[in-house]
Amino acid sequence: xxxxxxxxxxxxxxxxxxSFRRPNVDAVVAALRPEExxxxxxxxxxxxxxRAFVAAFPGDVLYAVKCNAExxxxxxxxxxxxxxxxxxxxxEVRLARSLFPDAAIHFMHPVKSRGAIRAxxxxxGVRDFVLDTDGELTKILEETGGGAGDLGLVVRxxxxxxxxxxxxxxxxxxxxxxxxxxxxAARPHAARLGLSFHVGSQCLDPAAWTRALALAAxxxxxxxxxxxxxxxxxxxxxxxxxSEPPALAAFMEAIREGAALLPPGVRLWAEPGRAxxxxxxxxxxxxxQRRGDALYVNDGVYGxxxxxxxxxxxxxxxxxxxxxxxxxxxxxxxxLFGPTCDSADVMRGPWTLPAxxxxxxxxxxxxxxxxxxxxxxAFNGFDRAHVTEVSDAPMxxxxxxxxxxxxxxx
Numbered sequence: 001x002x003x004x005x006x007x008x009x010x011x012x013x014x015x016x017x018x019s020f021r022r023p024n025v026d027a028v029v030a031a032l033r034p035e036e037x038x039x040x041x042x043x044x045x046x047x048x049x050x051r052a053f054v055a056a057f058p059g060d061v062l063y064a065v066k067c068n069a070e071x072x073x074x075x076x077x078x079x080x081x082x083x084x085x086x087x088x089x090x091x092e093v094r095l096a097r098s099l100f101p102d103a104a105i106h107f108m109h110p111v112k113s114r115g116a117i118r119a120x121x122x123x124x125g126v127r128d129f130v131l132d133t134d135g136e137l138t139k140i141l142e143e144t145g146g147g148a149g150d151l152g153l154v155v156r157x158x159x160x161x162x163x164x165x166x167x168x169x170x171x172x173x174x175x176x177x178x179x180x181x182x183x184x185a186a187r188p189h190a191a192r193l194g195l196s197f198h199v200g201s202q203c204l205d206p207a208a209w210t211r212a213l214a215l216a217a218x219x220x221x222x223x224x225x226x227x228x229x230x231x232x233x234x235x236x237x238x239x240x241x242x243s244e245p246p247a248l249a250a251f252m253e254a255i256r257e258g259a260a261l262l263p264p265g266v267r268l269w270a271e272p273g274r275a276x277x278x279x280x281x282x283x284x285x286x287x288x289q290r291r292g293d294a295l296y297v298n299d300g301v302y303g304x305x306x307x308x309x310x311x312x313x314x315x316x317x318x319x320x321x322x323x324x325x326x327x328x329x330x331x332x333x334x335x336l337f338g339p340t341c342d343s344a345d346v347m348r349g350p351w352t353l354p355a356x357x358x359x360x361x362x363x364x365x366x367x368x369x370x371x372x373x374x375x376x377x378a379f380n381g382f383d384r385a386h387v388t389e390v391s392d393a394p395m396x397x398x399x400x401x402x403x404x405x406x407x408x409x410x
Contacts, residue, residue, distance in 0.1 A: 024392035025364050029284060029320050034362075037299040037385040038284040039373060043076035045394050046280035046369065049401040050080025053236075053275060056252045056400070058259070059268030062086040062106055064234050065096055067273025067370050068281070072389065074099055077276055086234075086271040087126075090116040097124045104128075108196070108231075108271065110136060110156045110172045117143040128152030130196060132174045137186055152192035154231060155182045157219060159212055165202035165237075165311070173197070176219050183223035194229030194269070195219060202274065203235040204245045206254035213258025220263060229267050230259070236275035239398040240367055241314040248275075248400025274370035275401060279394035281369035283385075284320070287361045293334050295357065300338010300345040302379040304372035305365070308336075308347035316366040316395040319353050327354035327361075340380040366395025 022028050025040050032038065054061050062084040063077050069092060074085075078100060085096040088109040093116075096105050106128040107120050120126035121144045129140050131153065144151055158173025174182055179195065187193055195216050199208040209232055220227050232255055237245040259268060283304045289296040301309030308315060319327050333350035334357070353363070376385065 021389040021391055024390055025282065025284060026320060026324070028388055028390060029322075029362050032386075032388075033322070034284060034386065035286060035298070037304060039070075039304070039368075039385060039387045040282050040284060040364075040390045041070065041072050041369075041387060042280045042282075042390060042392070042394055043072055043079075044391070045397070046073055046076035046277050047080040049276045049279065050077045050082050052248065052401050053270075053272055054081040056248055057268070057270050058252070058256060059270065060084050060104075062104075062108075062231075062269055062271045063276060064271045064273030065092045066374060068277045068373050069095060070373050070387065071095075071099060072387070073277055073280060073369065076280065078103075080276075082276075084269075087120075090119050093120050093124050093126055106130075106152075106154075106269075108154070112136070112139070114139055114143050128154060128192065128194075130154040130156050131182065131186070132156040132158075132172055132179075134182070134185065137182065137189075141189055147189055147191065150191050151189060152194065152229075153186040153190040154194035154196045154229065155179050155186065157195055157197045157212075157216060159197050159199060159215070162200050162203065162208055163205055165200070165313075167200050176215065176222070179219050180223040183220070183225055183227070187225040192228045193225070194231055195227060196231035196233060196269075198233035198271075199235045201235050202237045204237050204243070206246055206250045208235075208254075209251065210254045210258040213255065214261055217258075217261040217263075227263060227266055229269055230262055231269040231271065234271040234273050234275075236270075236272050237398075238274055238278040238367065238370070238401070239396050241316055241396075243314075245398065248398075275398075277369035278367050279369060279397050279401070281372060282364050282366040282395055283368045283372055284362050284364050287357060287359055287363065288339070289359055290357065293332065294337060295334050295351070295353075295363075296337045296339070297363065298339050298382075299385070300336070300340060300382075301347065302338065302340050302342070302345060302377045303382060303385065304368055304376060305336075305338065305347055306375040307371060308349070308365075309344070312348070314349065315368065317351055317353070318364050318395075319357055320362040320364055322360065328356040330355045339382045342379070364395070
């Protein structure tokens with residue numbers, strides 16, 4: 001008899017049997033001499049970033065699980081004081097609930113299957129759901145049996161296109177007039193009614209939140225119904241080479257300025273992801289071949305380095321050579337090619353490395369705690385990666401996220 005076997009992809013990394021926390025990445029390479037990518041996690045850095053964000057934000061902090069669902073990272077976030085989790089699928093809901101039986105879990109994807117809504121409500125205790133259409137409101141009410149007096153409904157508001165690295169204005173969200181109508185339609189069914197928005201991922205402009213909150217205030221006034229929650233979304237940026245965002249305090253001040261326009265008593269939520277975990281992981285790749293200024297490595301855009309491909313993000317990086325052998329002091333710029341057969345598996349950087357980099361060397365690439373794990377695929381069978389923990393500092397940190405703005409010396 002034919003059976004359907006689902007392939008799970010949440011938290012897919014493989015932990016080596018001999019895994020334990022090592023003092024630094026060099027010790028990992030010396031011990032494992034890895035021929036497959038290794039994700040080096042820094043849970044202490046994640047806990048510090050989470051603690052700093054919780055202390056700074058004037059409301060509830062919901063970690064965006066999609067950014068990194070590795071259980072070690074989730075536990076580190078919880079250790080920093082985060083007790084709410086923003087989930088986008090039934091699998092994420094199930095994972096969060098398995099790790100944190102008492103956490104508040106919020107289903108914040110605007111389009112959900114009926115089965116996912118039903119499972120979240122009946123099996124996992126989820127009570128808050130986002131929507132941006134009448135059809136989604138109907139689904140939620142039908143699959144929760146009307147909510148039984150304990151239903152949280154959050155309307156997603158569409159924002160104008162902004163300047164964030166990843167614009168999120170085109171796929172989800174109701175226009176202001178539609179959002180106001182949805183608030184009115186949802187109010188009779190909601191124990192908690194909210195309005196949410198997202199300014200875009202890696203947004204460097206604190207004023208984007210002030211403008212969005214001003215628009216939210218206009219929508220709430222037009223709806224004329226009581227609102228308990230405004231969710232300011234995610235998008236909080238971190239530092240990358242050549243891009244140092246304003247300090248965390250600047251974003252919090254902008255949010256407070258905008259929140260002053262809201263009705264009294266409204267509770268604020270935020271959904272940070274990248275801001276909490278980016279510095280909490282680096283990935284070690286190995287050079288498998290050199291062709292002039294091109295290095296062929298064992299991870300790429302179908303693995304941990306998706307953002308280094310077409311989006312063109314730059315990442316801190318350094319060479320590691322077996323036995324600590326010295327590399328050339330002269331550097332040059334390289335292009336990296338990933339391991340798949342797709343010519344689009346290219347990361348142009350530039351990646352500035354010692355001029356004598358050669359086959360067998362390793363490269364540590366930092367700031368990959370955000371989406372480095374989450375976007376891995378199994379294309380061409382290159383889905384193997386390992387994970388370990390290290391105690392050294394992140395390669396790069398962001399002002400106000402627990403450790404100040406400084407780069408770790410290579």
